[in-house]
Every structure is written in structure tokens, then in C-alpha cells.
Amino acid sequence: MAKANPFDLRTVLFAKHAQHVVLIHFPIALFISAVVFDFLSQWTKRLGLADAAYYNLLVVAASTFPVLATGLLAWQFQLEGQKLKGILLLHLLLACLSSALICLVWFVHFRARRRTEGLPGYRLGLEILAVGIVALTGHLGSFLSGVNGQG
16 A cells, blocks of 8 residues: 655545644634634723734634534545444534634624624623633544544
């Protein structure tokens, strides 16, 4: 059996799981950064930080769709569509919840900007909840990928 070349484009694009594992880190980091920017903007009252938070949230909300799609494709390719159970099922459910919360946080920011009104105070609690769910989802995903145990 020939070794896979890490620089071969076919290896990168057609690996059974690689796209999801590679893509997921970007929205996680960007979402956490957006929340930090939002908290800092609330604390310092600097509008530039609020803008940074909004645009990060916009990109994160858009990036959840390819991440979910590649996760579903990884399940289909790697596990051949087996019935989900255990950690994998919980990971999928939390991933959907994470995506919904990310989109909701972005929508709260979008709506406030569109109406030119201040951001509601409850958004900070929503953002903390979303970061916690995203972290738990990523933690379970690391077990599935073999980073934190048997994969």
C-alpha cells in the first residue's frame, strides 16, 4: 500500500474526515474572539471592539454551515451512515445546538445594529452559554478524533 502524500491535493480534499477536523478550529477560535471583543466593548465602551465582535460573529455564523456539512459527511464516509449513539450522537446534537446559538448571538447583534439601538444586556449571558456549549462540543469531538482517548 502506498503512503499518502501530505501535499497531494486529492489527499487533502478526499480524505474521509480531514475537512471537518481542519475546518472546525476556525469558527471555534473566531467565536471565542468575538465574545471577548464584545465583553471588552461592553467594559470599555469602545465602538471599534463592538464592530470587531459583530464582524467576527458574521463570519462565524456563515462558517457553521460548512462545518456542519463536513461533520455529516465525515459520519457518512467514516462510519458509513451507521446509527448514531453515545458520544457521537451527543456530539452531533451539541453541534447543532452550538450552531443555533452562534447564529442567535449573531442575530441579536444584527438586529440591534439594524435598529440602531443598544445591545441587550442578556446577550452576554447568551454568549457565555454558547461558549460553554461550543467548548463541550469540541471536547466530545476530541474524543471522537482520538486526541483525548480512543477514536
